[in-house]
Amino acid sequence: MADEALFHFLHNELIHYAYKSAEQGEVENGRCITRLENMGFRVGQGLIERFTKDTARFKDELDVMKFICKDFWTSVFKKQIDNLRTNHQGIYVLQDNKFRLLTQMSAGKQYLEHAPRYLAFTCGMVRGGLSNLGVKSIVTAEVSVMPACKFQVMIQKM
Amino acid sequence: MSRQASRASESKKMNSELFTLTYGALVTQLCKDYENDEEVNKQLDKMGYNIGVRLIEDFLARSSVGRCHDFRETADVIAKVAFKMYLGITPSVTNWSPAGDEFSLILESNPLVDFVELPDNHSGLVYSNLLCGVLRGALEMVQMAVDVKFAQDTLRGDNVTEIRMKFIKRIEENLPAGEE
Numbered sequence: 001m002a003d004e005a006l007f008h009f010l011h012n013e014l015i016h017y018a019y020k021s022a023e024q025g026e027v028e029n030g031r032c033i034t035r036l037e038n039m040g041f042r043v044g045q046g047l048i049e050r051f052t053k054d055t056a057r058f059k060d061e062l063d064v065m066k067f068i069c070k071d072f073w074t075s076v077f078k079k080q081i082d083n084l085r086t087n088h089q090g091i092y093v094l095q096d097n098k099f100r101l102l103t104q105m106s107a108g109k110q111y112l113e114h115a116p117r118y119l120a121f122t123c124g125m126v127r128g129g130l131s132n133l134g135v136k137s138i139v140t141a142e143v144s145v146m147p148a149c150k151f152q153v154m155i156q157k158m
Numbered sequence: 159m160s161r162q163a164s165r166a167s168e169s170k171k172m173n174s175e176l177f178t179l180t181y182g183a184l185v186t187q188l189c190k191d192y193e194n195d196e197e198v199n200k201q202l203d204k205m206g207y208n209i210g211v212r213l214i215e216d217f218l219a220r221s222s223v224g225r226c227h228d229f230r231e232t233a234d235v236i237a238k239v240a241f242k243m244y245l246g247i248t249p250s251v252t253n254w255s256p257a258g259d260e261f262s263l264i265l266e267s268n269p270l271v272d273f274v275e276l277p278d279n280h281s282g283l284v285y286s287n288l289l290c291g292v293l294r295g296a297l298e299m300v301q302m303a304v305d306v307k308f309a310q311d312t313l314r315g316d317n318v319t320e321i322r323m324k325f326i327k328r329i330e331e332n333l334p335a336g337e338e
Contacts, residue, residue, distance in 0.1 A: 002171075002172060002173075002174040002176075002177035002178075002244065002245060002246065002269060003170055003171065003172070003243060003244040003245070003246075004170045004171065004172040005170065005213065005216045005244070006177065006209075006213070006244045006245075007172055007176065007177050007180065009208075009209040009212055009213060010177065010180060010181060010184070010209065011180070013184075013205045013208055013209060014180070014184055016205075016208070017184070017187075017201075017205065035187070038187075039180075039183040039184065039186075039187055040183070042179070042182075042183045042186065043176070043179040043180050043182075043183050046175070046179040046182075046273070047173075047175060047176060047179060050175055075173050075176075076173055076176055078172065121180075
């Protein structure tokens with residue numbers, strides 16, 4: 001079992017690395033977010049394979065989303081998603097009221113503007129996980145009051 | 159105070175697959191970004207160093223380990239407390255140099271390399287080089303300059319993974335001019 005602190009530090013280094021190359025002239029924010037997202041994607045793919053090893057086949061899309069909210073989130077962040085909403089047309093909003101990767105910096109508003117970079121990796125992870133379960137999606141995140149945040153999953157119909 | 163209490167009760171353990179895979183994604187990204195393995199090794203070491211200088215605080219706060227009196231004691235603390243705490247493994251400490259300033263940590267299993275195979279075109283890559291940086295960074299914060307490198311690695315076909323550590327010197331604390 002690895003220790004959580006170590007993962008947090010590693011995650012910080014990922015972010016630092018993704019943004020460092022930007023300072024050297026590569027184009028802005030979006031690109032860095034994409035890099036983090038891509039790294040997360042790979043991790044999500046790997047994780048979901050291991051987590052679903054012994055689970056039954058999923059009934060439908062909603063069933064898959066529930067798995068992400070409960071099992072996946074618990075394995076990764078040690079808590080469930082607090083609220084799952086959907087418009088039944090392919091948009092799901094996952095709300096985490098105390099997102100683990102934000103809690104360390106969520107006192108006050110000082111770091112609010114940096115929050116998106118701490119979410120990109122996780123967005124990728126969710127997208128990677130879903131993709132390996134045959135659900136193609138776009139995942140974005142937003143924060144209004146830390147440490148709460150919302151992940152929006154838009155399913156791409158194939 | 160309340161914060162401290164809640165912290166202690168929370169388990170600090172987490173899914174190690176997440177950690178292993180995240181590290182893998184990082185190394186993959188570095189391999190894409192840099193042309194040669196040497197550069198990747200250097201980057202990993204640098205990142206490890208950044209982690210180490212921060213991790214030591216967490217370590218001292220949580221482990222309640224006191225000051226070490228000699229390098230042998232340091233070696234024991236690293237192997238039995240630090241590795242155990244952060245990676246859940248206990249490497250053995252062996253191969254002391256006669257002068258007592260150099261030893262090896264033998265890792266029978268290395269959580270970083272679960273699921274990993276090195277492709278042929280990365281023969282120069284020291285996959286777990288991050289660990290060297292972490293050790294170097296952490297020890298530097300407790301006034302110890304060390305040289306850390308991988309001597310053997312199961313990924314490259316050796317039987318065990320061996321990290322060689324060499325004590326260089328004590329770092330004297332230099333207070334900035336004008337401060338007592």
